[in-house]
Amino acid sequence: MIERPHHVPERLGLLSGAAADPFLTEDLLRGVQGHGGVDLAKVVEPLPEDDARWAVEPLRDLVDDAMFQFKENRTDADGWLAPRLHATLRLTRREAADKRIWNHIALAVAPDYVAWRHLPTASEGKVPRINPVRFMGAPDRQCFSRLWWAAEMFRNGADYTPVVRACSNQDLIHNSLRVSLVDHRPTAQALVRILERGTATTGREINGLITAINTAGATVIYDAFAEDEPRDPWALRQWITDAESAPPVPRHVLPTGPDEEPVREDSVAKLTEYFADLFETAPVRGRTP
Amino acid sequence: MKFYPYKRLNRPIALRVMSATLKLPDGTFDPLDTSAYSVPQRTVALGVAQHEDWISARIGLSATLPPGATDADAPWSGLRVLAVLTDGDTNLRTTVELRQDAPDSKEWSGQIEVLRDDHAGRASLAAYAVATVDGVEGRSITETDADWTVDVVSEEPLGGLRLxxxxxxxxxxxxxxxxxxxxxxxxxxxxxxxxxxxxxxxxxxxxxxxxxxxxxxxxxxxxxxxxxxxxxxxxxxxxxxxxxxxxxxxxxxxxxxxxxxxxxxxxxxxxxxxxxxxxxxxxxxxxxxxxxxxxxxxxxxxxxxxxxxxxxxxxxxxxxxxxxxxxxxxx
Known part of the structure; x- marks a missing residue:
């Protein structure tokens, strides 16, 4: 079993893929034994000292709470952790695009969480292993970056409620991030609304809908009839500055995100109807027309 | 060749970058000279040695539509031209509408804002002409055939692989x-x-x-x-x-x-x-x-x-x- 590392760093740092690779051992992937953490600390590049966001403790507390609260249903931890991870780290997208910070969290800060959430699996006759992409991999697969991006793409300005809804469907967060559909904020909000209304709910239905939206999107530019507000760089910068004095994120109610303009309601409503129509005729595996 | 179930223009939009201005933390603006963008490389380089801490960049754009887009008997209505900036590293998508320079003109122009916090390296810039065709809103009737690259780090507008x-x-x-x-x-x-x-x-x-x-x-x-x-x-x-x-x-x-x-x-x-x-x-x-x-x-x-x-x-x-x-x- 992978336990909390003996040596947990005090500050977040940057861990490059090449430097991290020797620590992605067979024992770790099989969930047998982790590393002490001391040797790993030597290959980490530090982040600036004066930034409160890089303190590890609030993050480590969060994953401990998640593991305690969701031990009966680990998948449900996603919807709880995603907004709280996002509101604790307070990253810009530029910072979040750097995989090294996610490598560091997964390998140095909370390898036990990665192993807890993504259990070793195997095809017939093979030794069960944790998929290595959960430690170091594409942003939509890595254990922590997938949660951060889900929160970033599905939040509606400062409101994380849609993130919780989106995380309740694993196919939605996985596939929509992969095809960059939700880069358009009104599309992301409309997808959540489709889920809420029960128009499409199962993984297969969501996959069918995403494929249909993507296909239609090759000839229809959704931005043209579902407009979004322009982004305001200052709201995010202020939120990041406030990290200095921010208390730990609330455990029972949702935290508050950066004070950005919410998506326009008329855009979301229009797209929701549009997607619902698309879904009527979308090919869905297992659905008889 | 792609097949489209509606009428389109068969020639692409020509998109050009006309200017690039950095907005600095003290609220001042620094217009970059023309060496910051290259038409043959279709690249804008926003990295300037003295100003690593810029907040945003405003890029002036000009788009020329192919013949036929604005014809009175064209099979579409409500023609608009959108410039779209996308970044696969940061899942960012920014859209602005360009304005027609004069009634019936093929020339459209406008500005797009690039926020420094939103990009790690390179973003792509494309333009789409959209209209309502056969009652379907938002149809793309033509677009740019090659994207421009907006590089927020480089000092020189060079395409290709960077090391x-x-x-x-x-x-x-x-x-x-x-x-x-x-x-x-x-x-x-x-x-x-x-x-x-x-x-x-x-x-x-x-x-x-x-x-x-x-x-x-x-x-x-x-x-x-x-x-x-x-x-x-x-x-x-x-x-x-x-x-x-x-x-x-x-x-x-x-x-x-x-x-x-x-x-x-x-x-x-x-x-x-x-x-x-x-x-x-x-x-x-x-x-x-x-x-x-x-x-x-x-x-x-x-x-x-x-x-x-x-x-x-x-x-x-x-x-x-x-x-x-x-x-x-x-x-």
């Missing part, structure tokens, strides 16, 4: 992961946002040779070594790009959006000649994941790498210099 090159003494480097590689002159790390070449300064005289501008045979050896390194880099980046592909539910691979995508588009025509790049990627992916054919492909991958690294020229130049030296010795 990070760093020097360090491997045996004593603070980057401890380099220590096991202390006996080689260089290593390549393709796991980051940009491919990185680490040069080992422990090899005596190596960094002088690489950095030097000496004449004669040294120059030629320098060139030869660079092409050798470049061959290694191209081979490594190709393998890392095909080794890390996302796959659609139907099993077909997806083109990566970062440098891996650029590498594949650049090299695939040499690796799988005669095929469209999408088909070439499917073939290469099949070869790698199926039981057969991957080994046979290595020669072609190496060929594609050697061509890009300029090895033929470097070898020929070195040989000529050697011949010349021998001749001078024997005279």
């Amino acid at each position: 990070d090159v760093k020097q360090a003494g491997f045996s004593k480097s603070a980057r401890e992961w380099l220590r096991p590689y202390a006996d080689v002159p260089w290593v390549i790390d393709t796991s980051g946002r940009l491919p990185l070449v680490m040069i080992n300064t422990d090899v005596e005289g190596f960094s002088d040779l690489l950095g030097g501008n000496g004449g004669g045979i040294e120059n030629k050896i320098h060139e030869l070594l660079l092409s050798q390194m470049a061959t290694d880099v191209w081979t490594a980046v190709f393998h890392s790009a095909v080794g890390d592909l996302e796959v659609e539910p139907d099993g077909s691979p997806v083109f990566p959006t970062d440098w891996r995508g650029e590498v594949l588009r650049e090299m695939l025509p040499d690796v799988a000649p005669g095929l469209h790049v999408e088909e070439a990627l499917r073939r290469v992916h099949r070869r790698r994941t199926d039981d057969t054919g991957w080994v046979e492909l290595q020669t072609r991958i190496h060929y594609a790498a050697v061509r890009r690294a300029g090895a033929s020229k470097a070898v020929a130049n070195a040989l000529r210099a050697l011949q010349q030296m021998n001749r001078e010795d024997s005279e």
Whole structure:
């Protein structure tokens, strides 16, 4: 079993893929034994000292709470952790695009969480292993970056409620991030609304809908009839500055995100109807027309 | 060729960058001169040495629609032109509407805002003409055929593959992961946002040779070594790009959006000649994941790498210099 590392760093740092690779051992992937953490600390590049966001403790507390609260249903931890991870780290997208910070969290800060959430699996006759992409991999697969991006793409300005809804469907967060559909904020909000209304709910239905939206999107530019507000760089910068004095994120109610303009309601409503129509005729595996 | 179930224009939009202005933290603006963007490279470089902390950049755009877009009897209505900035690294999408310069004009112009916090490297800029066709809103009736690149880091508007090159003494480097590689002159790390070449300064005289501008045979050896390194880099980046592909539910691979995508588009025509790049990627992916054919492909991958690294020229130049030296010795 992978336990909390003996040596947990005090500050977040940057861990490059090449430097991290020797620590992605067979024992770790099989969930047998982790590393002490001391040797790993030597290959980490530090982040600036004066930034409160890089303190590890609030993050480590969060994953401990998640593991305690969701031990009966680990998948449900996603919807709880995603907004709280996002509101604790307070990253810009530029910072979040750097995989090294996610490598560091997964390998140095909370390898036990990665192993807890993504259990070793195997095809017939093979030794069960944790998929290595959960430690170091594409942003939509890595254990922590997938949660951060889900929160970033599905939040509606400062409101994380849609993130919780989106995380309740694993196919939605996985596939929509992969095809960059939700880069358009009104599309992301409309997808959540489709889920809420029960128009499409199962993984297969969501996959069918995403494929249909993507296909239609090759000839229809959704931005043209579902407009979004322009982004305001200052709201995010202020939120990041406030990290200095921010208390730990609330455990029972949702935290508050950066004070950005919410998506326009008329855009979301229009797209929701549009997607619902698309879904009527979308090919869905297992659905008889 | 794609088939569209509605009437479209068959020629693309011509999109040009007309200006670029940085907004600085103190609220002032710094207009960049024209060397910050290149029309042939379709690239805007927003990295300026003095202003690493800029907040946002305003890029002035001009788009020319092909003939027929604004005809009175065109089969569409409500024509608009949108400029769309996308960034695969940060999942960002920004859209602005361009304004028609005059009624019935083919020229449209406007500005798009690029926020520094929203990008790590390169973003793509495209333009779409959208209209209502046969009652369907938002149809794209034509678009740009090649995107512009907005590079928030580079100081020069250059297209193509970008590398990070760093020097360090491997045996004593603070980057401890380099220590096991202390006996080689260089290593390549393709796991980051940009491919990185680490040069080992422990090899005596190596960094002088690489950095030097000496004449004669040294120059030629320098060139030869660079092409050798470049061959290694191209081979490594190709393998890392095909080794890390996302796959659609139907099993077909997806083109990566970062440098891996650029590498594949650049090299695939040499690796799988005669095929469209999408088909070439499917073939290469099949070869790698199926039981057969991957080994046979290595020669072609190496060929594609050697061509890009300029090895033929470097070898020929070195040989000529050697011949010349021998001749001078024997005279």
